Amino acid sequence: MTVTQIDIDDDALERAMALSHAKTKKEAVNLALQYYADRQERAARISRHFERARQWGAVEAAERLHDEEKSGR
Template sequence: MTVTQIDLDDDALERAMALSKAKTKKEAVNLALRFYAEKQERAARISRHFERAQHWGAVDDATRRHEAEKSG
């Protein structure tokens, strides 16, 4: 664990603590950092899958099927 002194947005911290039910500032900040990292990692995984799907032609196939369903 690293000890770091930082200035925090009091309003954002208060909102995060209320929404997350965090009991301490430390808990709220650590929760927010983990949440952010997980969201970024998930976005990167989705992007990699989308790139693979484009390479396989799956995106074009799905688009054609979707358009066919819309037109009846």
């Protein structure tokens, strides 16, 4: 654990604590950091899957199917 002194937006911290039910500022900041890291990792995984789907032609096929369904209405 690293001890760091930083200025934090009081309103944002208060909102984060209320929404997360964190009991301490430290807990709220750690939750926020973990949440951010998890979201970024998830976005990267989704991006990799999307790129694989594009390489397989699945994206174009889905777009074509969508366009056909849309024009059939």
